[in-house]
Amino acid sequence: MKVEEYLNDIAEREGTVHLTLIDPASQPPEVAADIAKAAVDGGTDAIMIGGSTGAGGLALDQTLLKIKEQTNVPTILFPGNAGGLSIHADAVLFMSLLNSRDINYVTTNQAMGAPLVYKYGIEPISMAYIITEPGGTVGWVGDAKLIPRNKPELAVAYSLAGKYMGMHYTYLEAGSGADQPVTPATIGAVKHVLGDNKLIVGGGIRDGMTAKICADAGADMIVTGTIVEETEDVRNKIEELVSAIKK
Ligand SMILES: CC(C)=CCC/C(C)=C/CC/C(C)=C/CC/C(C)=C/COP(=O)(O)OP(=O)(O)O
Numbered sequence: 001m002k003v004e005e006y007l008n009d010i011a012e013r014e015g016t017v018h019l020t021l022i023d024p025a026s027q028p029p030e031v032a033a034d035i036a037k038a039a040v041d042g043g044t045d046a047i048m049i050g051g052s053t054g055a056g057g058l059a060l061d062q063t064l065l066k067i068k069e070q071t072n073v074p075t076i077l078f079p080g081n082a083g084g085l086s087i088h089a090d091a092v093l094f095m096s097l098l099n100s101r102d103i104n105y106v107t108t109n110q111a112m113g114a115p116l117v118y119k120y121g122i123e124p125i126s127m128a129y130i131i132t133e134p135g136g137t138v139g140w141v142g143d144a145k146l147i148p149r150n151k152p153e154l155a156v157a158y159s160l161a162g163k164y165m166g167m168h169y170t171y172l173e174a175g176s177g178a179d180q181p182v183t184p185a186t187i188g189a190v191k192h193v194l195g196d197n198k199l200i201v202g203g204g205i206r207d208g209m210t211a212k213i214c215a216d217a218g219a220d221m222i223v224t225g226t227i228v229e230e231t232e233d234v235r236n237k238i239e240e241l242v243s244a245i246k247k
């Protein structure tokens with residue numbers, strides 16, 4: 001089964017998908033694999049691998065290989081640029097940062113990376129990537145014209161544009177480690193216009209209650225990264241997040 005179908009199927013059957021983001025620059029491959037295994041034991045549905053700085057090359061390949069030794073869920077690349085691709089991944093969120101001022105993040109990294117995606121046989125999942133305040137590192141690196149937290153209509157405008165350009169997924173990002181996630185009003189307004197297109201929400205989600213608020217507002221998939229890096233008991237934290245968002 002394709003990864004996109006696998007995710008969509010879980011969203012339909014269980015209400016919400018949980019994705020664990022691992023930054024290959026944050027720990028050695030063996031530690032990343034231990035985190036991934038604990039996350040899978042806790043009920044996460046797939047592992048995303050990426051980071052906005054220093055997340056390519058050998059460390060990326062080795063992190064993927066170790067994760068695949070320890071787990072059996074799909075591995076999905078979340079690349080900060082064309083260097084964030086690896087032959088060892090199952091799929092890639094093939095995204096355009098729609099509200100970037102920098103053409104490199106709108107189409108150039110995509111063009112530089114596309115021949116590798118083709119050659120390696122990685123499944124591309126087309127995605128509109130939209131960054132809201134506060135935006136964090138990724139907002140700075142991607143030179144995003146951040147959507148104000150209290151302007152859902154701007155997030156709606158970009159999301160609709162992505163949908164009309166044929167993108168299957170939309171990712172509303174507040175930035176890794178954000179003090180607060182995307183607002184429920186923005187999530188709800190975007191999901192309303194997306195209809196059946198899947199909505200991913202991430203950035204600043206650290207507990208079950210917050211994850212549930214995002215899921216209830218309309219998120220089909222919830223991403224958590226920082227909290228997984230920070231917590232002592234990964235399995236227990238993932239169980240908390242997963243049980244809060246699944247029906
Ligand atoms: C499709 C291809 C080949 C490339 C896409 C290139 C684009 C559009 C990138 C968007 C901008 C960007 C830098 C995205 C990175 C997303 C990501 C992996 C975020 C993870 O969190 P971090 O921002 O790395 O958090 P820290 O840096 O704080 O750890």
Ligand SMILES: O=P(O)(O)OC[C@@H](O)CO
Nearest residue numbers: 177202203204224225226
């Ligand atoms: O690290 P956190 O805050 O969980 O954010 C995850 C993801 O949205 C970052 O791209």
Ligand SMILES: [Mg+2]
Nearest residue numbers: 023051052176
């Ligand atoms: Mg990171």
